[in-house]
Amino acid sequence: MADLPLRPELAGQEPYGAPQLDVPHRLNVNENPYPPSPGLLAAIGRAAADPGLNRYPDREATALRTDLAAYLGHGLGPENVWAANGSNEVMTHLLQAFGGPGRTVLTFAPSYSMYPEYARNTYTRYLTAPRRPDFTVDADLVRAAVAEHHPDVLLLTSPNNPTGTSVSLDVVRLACEVAPGMVVVDEAYQEFARSGTPSALSLLAEHPRLVVTRTMSKAFAFAGGRLGYLAAAPAVVDACRIVRLPYHLSAVTQAVARVALAHAPELLSQVDALRRERDLLVDWLRDRGLAVADTDANFVLFGRFADRSAVWRGLLERGVLIRETGPDGWLRVSAGTPTEMAAFRTALVQVAEEMALPGWVPEQEGARA
Ligand SMILES: *Cc1c(COP(=O)(O)O)cnc(C)c1O
Numbered sequence: 179m180a181d182l183p184l185r186p187e188l189a190g191q192e193p194y195g196a197p198q199l200d201v202p203h204r205l206n207v208n209e210n211p212y213p214p215s216p217g218l219l220a221a222i223g224r225a226a227a228d229p230g231l232n233r234y235p236d237r238e239a240t241a242l243r244t245d246l247a248a249y250l251g252h253g254l255g256p257e258n259v260w261a262a263n264g265s266n267e268v269m270t271h272l273l274q275a276f277g278g279p280g281r282t283v284l285t286f287a288p289s290y291s292m293y294p295e296y297a298r299n300t301y302t303r304y305l306t307a308p309r310r311p312d313f314t315v316d317a318d319l320v321r322a323a324v325a326e327h328h329p330d331v332l333l334l335t336s337p338n339n340p341t342g343t344s345v346s347l348d349v350v351r352l353a354c355e356v357a358p359g360m361v362v363v364d365e366a367y368q369e370f371a372r373s374g375t376p377s378a379l380s381l382l383a384e385h386p387r388l389v390v391t392r393t394m395s396k397a398f399a400f401a402g403g404r405l406g407y408l409a410a411a412p413a414v415v416d417a418c419r420i421v422r423l424p425y426h427l428s429a430v431t432q433a434v435a436r437v438a439l440a441h442a443p444e445l446l447s448q449v450d451a452l453r454r455e456r457d458l459l460v461d462w463l464r465d466r467g468l469a470v471a472d473t474d475a476n477f478v479l480f481g482r483f484a485d486r487s488a489v490w491r492g493l494l495e496r497g498v499l500i501r502e503t504g505p506d507g508w509l510r511v512s513a514g515t516p517t518e519m520a521a522f523r524t525a526l527v528q529v530a531e532e533m534a535l536p537g538w539v540p541e542q543e544g545a546r547a
């Protein structure tokens with residue numbers, strides 16, 4: 179590597195990636211733990227059996243975009259929807275079209291660890307402004323950050339990763355009013371939001387420079403299928419069509435994603451269960467004396483630990499893989515099945531006792547009310 183004429187900004191960089199370890203309980207990348215049913219797998223097998231592999235796929239993925247628009251509702255049609263291989267490719271298209279050399283993207287930190295990589299890969303300057311201590315983003319923060327940085331792309335993540343924090347619609351609306359460029363709301367976890375948390379989709383009709391991105395990786399239990407999408411004004415979609423690689427979405431991906439969408443109620447049926455596990459876990463962690471960020475996503479950020487790496491390793495030694503990410507002292511755990519959550523709690527109790535964590539509140543056997 180040292181001898182290669184690599185772009186200087188790539189020298190010494192490591193490829194992105196949470197560890198992919200083969201352990202009993204994987205709670206580190208916010209996947210939906212429930213695999214597809216045999217019936218859905220059979221339907222996917224039929225769709226994938228003959229997607230027309232000798233021909234190039236539909237470059238515009240029109241049938242899939244029609245299905246995605248129908249899923250989103252809000253009066254959207256295929257001309258409002260763009261799709262790509264995961265929302266990471268959607269984000270890349272957006273930055274290729276609206277960022278680029280001499281331009282900036284601004285987000286509120288801490289946030290998703292992939293954003294700086296999309297920016298780097300598209301030659302877009304990456305800027306951050308700090309969130310409030312409780313990880314929220316309010317109108318004053320947005321106003322001040324926009325006034326200071328004049329970003330070409332303002333990126334709001336709601337619910338945010340790794341904190342789980344939602345951004346209110348009033349703040350998104352204000353962002354659309356004050357931002358000089360595009361406003362992108364990353365709603366990768368929107369389906370997990372507590373009820374009554376509205377989507378920025380409802381603002382699209384009023385704001386032509388607003389983009390809402392979604393993914394089938396999380397609530398839809400389709401991370402392996404690689405399908406992300408956005409909703410926006412048709413002109414935004416047309417801009418993405420200019421920068422995308424020709425035939426970027428394979429015939430197999432389009433066919434399989436359409437089957438998954440046709441089974442949306444089944445695939446989304448575990449969302450309520452995952453939300454319940456998340457809320458139970460938040461209460462349990464707080465009862466143990468830990469700090470926990472309010473979360474609308476399918477994960478929980480908790481802390482704070484003097485040595486979070488030691489806690490992370492202790493859990494891993496007990497077969498539970500979570501994520502060492504976010505601000506120093508915090509750890510993130512995905513909501514899983516009741517069995518996985520029980521394994522996590524058991525392991526954390528053991529780690530806390532072994533490390534004699536300060537402030538840890540033991541569970542009371544047969545606690546009285
Ligand atoms: C997981 C995640 C995504 C989804 O990425 P895909 O490429 O669609 O799998 C997008 N944004 C955030 C903040 C995420 O955490």
